[in-house]
Amino acid sequence: MTSEVEKGSQRHQVFPVNGGEDELSYKHNSYILKKGVDAFGVFIKEGILEKLDIDQAITSPTSPQAFNIVDMGCAVGANTLTAVQNVVDSVNLKLRSQGLDHHSKTLEFQVFFNDLISSDFNTVFRSIPSDKSYYAAGVPGSFYSRLFPKSSLHFVYCGYSLHWLSKVPEGVADESSPAYNKGKIYWTTSPKEVAEAYKAQFERDIDAFLTARSLEVVPHGLIAFSILEALIRRNPNFTLERMEPLIRPREYLLNPDFPHQIVKHYRAVLEGLFSDHFGTEIINILFDRFEKKFKESSVFLDLSYKQTIESFVLLKRKSY
Numbered sequence: 001m002t003s004e005v006e007k008g009s010q011r012h013q014v015f016p017v018n019g020g021e022d023e024l025s026y027k028h029n030s031y032i033l034k035k036g037v038d039a040f041g042v043f044i045k046e047g048i049l050e051k052l053d054i055d056q057a058i059t060s061p062t063s064p065q066a067f068n069i070v071d072m073g074c075a076v077g078a079n080t081l082t083a084v085q086n087v088v089d090s091v092n093l094k095l096r097s098q099g100l101d102h103h104s105k106t107l108e109f110q111v112f113f114n115d116l117i118s119s120d121f122n123t124v125f126r127s128i129p130s131d132k133s134y135y136a137a138g139v140p141g142s143f144y145s146r147l148f149p150k151s152s153l154h155f156v157y158c159g160y161s162l163h164w165l166s167k168v169p170e171g172v173a174d175e176s177s178p179a180y181n182k183g184k185i186y187w188t189t190s191p192k193e194v195a196e197a198y199k200a201q202f203e204r205d206i207d208a209f210l211t212a213r214s215l216e217v218v219p220h221g222l223i224a225f226s227i228l229e230a231l232i233r234r235n236p237n238f239t240l241e242r243m244e245p246l247i248r249p250r251e252y253l254l255n256p257d258f259p260h261q262i263v264k265h266y267r268a269v270l271e272g273l274f275s276d277h278f279g280t281e282i283i284n285i286l287f288d289r290f291e292k293k294f295k296e297s298s299v300f301l302d303l304s305y306k307q308t309i310e311s312f313v314l315l316k317r318k319s320y
Helices: 031-051 078-097 101-106 121-127 192-216 258-278 280-296
Strands: 003-007 010-014 067-072 109-115 135-140 153-158 217-227 238-246 310-317
Touching: 031 078, 031 217, 031 238, 031 310, 067 078, 078 109, 078 121, 078 153, 109 121, 121 135, 153 192, 192 217, 192 310, 217 238, 258 280
Parallel strands: 067 109, 067 153, 109 135, 153 217
Antiparallel strands: 003 010, 217 310, 238 310
């Protein structure tokens, strides 16, 4: 299902991942990203232990406030729960390592699960364990705009979401524009203007994301995210605390059922977008053909083939 969001005079289409809990849902087809989430979690734990100024985050040593965490672009399934629990556990470990055990027993955690308004929040909420160590709330809306009060967040997590642009770049669908992509869904053989249009839109989106977070994150608070292009150094409100390649383990490629599983993963993520553009009647044929092509290609299953390298980025909010 798709929806449209009014923002000023613009209308933005929203294409969520497959909700629900059936065989083709994102909840049951997001395990591939879990490899990245697990690797990401190690860096987050180290970042909290080394870079979080816990005395600054907790305003009163005698009566600490809640520690506010948000997963931006949480989707559905276990990955978001794993990520936020890792942050909670790492903050508690930080407290104990500094001899603040009493705070680890009294500090309360508030976790916000954020995604677009059409995301399946009901499935997220049903997945939260009953013995959770935090209070939970859903926050619908685009993370390219403000979502929280000023200076209210201590830790922002955004794992695999920032590659989604806020909108189609200007000119890409305009036949009179030099950036017109002639109906193609890829740009590798397109004019340079097409790539430049996507790059410019990506830069605008990253600037919007960080500008919004600069108002919402407390001084000395942290933001952790993964990204394919590093366009964050120029933002004046944050210091870059860590940036390094993040390569996911690929032993799952040896699973003989991997081609079928990866196709289900892509379908869970992209079915809504394709259905809106091409109609629902072609979806089964489309993904059947994709699986056939995938099995015929040696590139995807070659362990020696160069991997796409993501970057783990950790930023700290400067003092006002």
